[in-house]
Amino acid sequence: MNTFLAAALAGAAMAVSVGGAQAQTGGLLATIKSKGVLTCGVGPGLAGFGIPDQAGNWTGLDVDLCRALSAAIFNDPTKIKFIPLSSKDRFTALQSGEVDLLSRTTTWTMSRDTSLGLNFAGVNYYDGQGFMVRKKLGVDSAIKLAGASICTEQGTTTELNVADYFRSNKLKYEVVAFASSVETIAAYESGRCDAYTTDSSGLYAQRLKLAVPADHIVLPDIISKEPLGPVVRHGDDNWFDVVKWTHNAMLNAEELGVTKANLDEMLKSENPEIKRLLGTEGKFGEAIGLTNDWAVRIIKHVGNYGESFERNVGMASQLKIARGLNALWTKGGLQYAAPIR
Amino acid sequence: MTDATIENAPYAFVRKETLPQESPPLSVAGPLAWIRANLFSGPVNSLMTLVCVYIVVTSVPDLVRFYLIDAVWSGANRDACLADKVGRPVGACWAYIADRFQYFIYGSYPIPQRWRVNIVFAMFALGIVWLLWDRMPLKKVGFFFFFVLLPISAYLLLLGGPAAEGFLRTLLILTFALMAIYLVLSFVPGLARFWIGPAFLAVEEALPPWKRFYRVKRLILLSLVVLGVIAILADSAGLPRVDTGLWGGMVVTFLISAVGIVFSLPLGVMLALGRRSRLPIIQFLSVVFIEFVRGVPLITVLFMANTMLPLFVPQEYSPDRLLRPLVGVALFAAAYMAEVIRGGLQAIPKGQYEGAMSLGLGYWSMMRLIILPQALRIVIPGIVNTFIGLFKDSTLVTIVGIFDFLRTIEATLVDPTWATPTTRATGYAFAAVFYFLCCWGMSRYSIAVEQRLAAGQRR
């Protein structure tokens, strides 16, 4: 590969900050370890999933996955550089190596998984596209939106889904597409559109930004499947494994009842599954290039999936989203982690 | 006829004293006449006047009431600006601007580190005053300060982190080394003269490097002071790294404009010279670059910088998200700057070129010593106008997701803490005032320079 241009650019501008010229030999995990920081692509600010507070501290369900990875690698959940990415920029950023992983409400689709050269490392939120409308319109179902104007963000699956939905139901509608969610929600609030459409989790989060959230309702219809999950590039299987199993470890921990609070007791547990998870038995951590207590670190710093969910989007948060599809399989949901063995 | 003859005149009907001057009739002087001549000189004109007065009367009082009389000046959240909560009609919600003012200036830049930004702001202001105010001395040192020291210091201070500190250390060592060389070179001849005697004078004449070096003394001293201060600050307060993702607000707006001007001016000079060059390939490449960039909208250049720049470099060097639009803006501004400077080069009379060549100056010496100083001086208004355009265009980085000043305003508009019916009008008014003051100030400056130059031309 030709590095001359890069060198010229770097020398001329001096502010080139990302990357550095680490050797590519040990894979991405080795690079991250030697850099001492994990670069995580997150959303530009979606309450509950990834949003910075006034002091620039990021929180959210997607952010917690980054924190879990940082904890697993460095035993410190703060060694992360968050890069906020809009829907339009996210894949380029991941493909170009600007971020190590993308954890920002990204829908797992076949074309993204294959032709964009990405790998989805699991599903941390089962979502579906929905609509938000004003209460005073008296609409209770998406099928009654015939002839409505609908605001959406461009460059998303949302834009395609809404076209599919209205086409298959033979309904007329008018789409108004904006470049960012800020403009989209502003246009909806100003009355330019009758309905605002995005993933239903996003609807709940965006509703909080409206002046009077109670004036708006989220329609019960879900018009698409939107499995959201963390994404990595093709070509580094070890890093793919690390991300995948970090997510699985958080799920397994919830299933086995290991929480932040009872972690120390659980370390003494005789349950073989818990022993394997917490690294007191077997060398599962080392197999993916981490330490054997990797899951302990995750749970200590971030907690299990259930804790993260409740804290960020669940009943303990402003969003108050029910577990629904995201409950564990044992409780009627879809979250089902592969076993550690 | 003199007073004496009047007094001596025998006729009784001749006045003996001069009458006090009558004021001119109302129809040719005074306010009424002025009004008639300027406002109601004909039916069309009268109609125009009435329409204009109607526009002013219907809009200005409403604006004043909205933005000043009914405005809310303080408050903790939107309750202060909601009409039914305060029980009176509410105009602009300035309380919201006051509450978010820090955010508009610094974006999400960490609060304990904001002193660093302030230092850079101060240096920027000093540099601007130094270069633009014609009474400031040492213009060349000012150029060095603005185009070399300021970018380096801004990089060191704003970004910080281990890489920047290493760079600062290298620079300090380099400056010290230069200082040492200077000291040695300036003392050795003196010592030598002391030992060898006056015979040495001839030798001194033949050693131009000292002389040349002498002029660099001030630059080295200034660099030493600036870098030294930064080093002391870095040592005492520390310069932890602040990622560009946290930068925002006016910092970014000024940064884009500053980077634009600092890089586009030298680049523009090179392109303008290239376009006027007699060497066909150089001319061709310059023309292609200039016309290409001037033919496309800035947005597409930004899109290109944002999506294609990362493709053009190896993956591990992926440029920073803020750096990409900076590169785009600098290249874009350079093309426009080149055309302005080319205008200046063309305005220099041929005699200047011929005079320079007859003195035996080579191309670069001719340009550096004779042509460019004159050409740049006459295009200062043009450069300032290009800069105003650049400053206004810096808002476009919003579209590629950079948090410039306008974007921070947009971002706060959807914040429920301050969601009121008048927030948007207030935010835009604040942005308008900010941009207007900056741009209008610069355009006044450019007009003043133009007049000064014109005065010089008039002789």
Added chain:
Amino acid sequence: MTTIPTETRQPGKASLLYDPKIRGYAYQILLLAVVGFLVWSAASNAIENLRAQKIASGFGFWHNAAGFDVNQKLIPFSASGSTYGQAFYVGLLNTLLVASIGIVLSTFLGFFVGVARLSSNWVLAKLAMIYVEVIRNLPLLLQLFFWYNAVLKPLPDARNSIALPGSIFLNNRGLIMPNPQFGPAFQAVVVAFFLAAFAAIAFYIWSKRQQERTGKQYPNGLITLGLILGLPLIVYFLAGQPLSFDLPQQGRFNLTGGLQIYPEFVALLIGLTTYTAGFIAEVVRAGILAVSKGQTEAANALGLRAGPTLKLVVIPQAMRVIIPPLTSNYLNLTKNSSLAVAIGYPDLVQVFTGTVLNQTGQAVEVVAITMAVYLTISLVTSLFMNIYNKRMALVER
């Protein structure tokens, strides 16, 4: 200072190093090598990166189904049957539409404001000055945000539309008016219109000649108006009124049917027009001031009144100064129409560089096509303007 360059000290055959010709070649070869190397390395990096990222390259995407909708379209476009290529044309036509209307409107407004600034009417001149100063010193993007919200906000929602006479409705979804439906016989009316236009031009030329020869004046305006309006109207009624209107109906959310002008379009058009007019006004003012005062005085001495002086003496001369900067303002307006992306008007950049780029991921191709379009528009416009400029230029002896 004794810095005499070396080459002058050694007359005659200098070393090859100092031969300006050789140096010139060396510089150029060096530059060419550097540029070539940069281009080559950028290209090879891009190819490598694209391969690594498994992004398809080439223009195959052009014929793929688009799958998204666009609200304002001048040609048929739907999510089901249309391709990315058609999306490109939809965007391009929208760009051209807003740019061409904007150019016409901003020319009128700009000339008016420019003349107003020089008016002897104090209030008018001051107002024009304030307009120009404010417009020119604010970023266009801010002005667009302002217009978009200023156009949207005060309008009622679709259920409480303002009804204007003639089945025209105004609400925050835009201006909805009857959509003319042309019957097949309407072509005759169009033909009649063009015939009338030709006749009017012919009459104008004839009357001018007649006036030059005999000094007799004809009521040109009335006759032109009569021809252009009368002839098509007669044909229209003869052909049995082949025109009907699709009237907008109140639907559940929006008015359905009719011709809808979207608020995004209106906001962009107003923003571009007022912004560019501010610049055109300054161009016009400078052009008029460039005509020496002697010309006006001579015209006055000949007995021409203010209006004819401006029309017959000042403006034709000012046009020579005005045309070149006017061209660049037209181009700026066209390029600035790309800011549509910020307020959701589906222009070329919004549809193509926005949505299509994101759905296909083919950044290089999409950005290259977009840039090529704007470059072509720029080059074609400056070509026409150059031709016009040559015709207007002062013919010197």
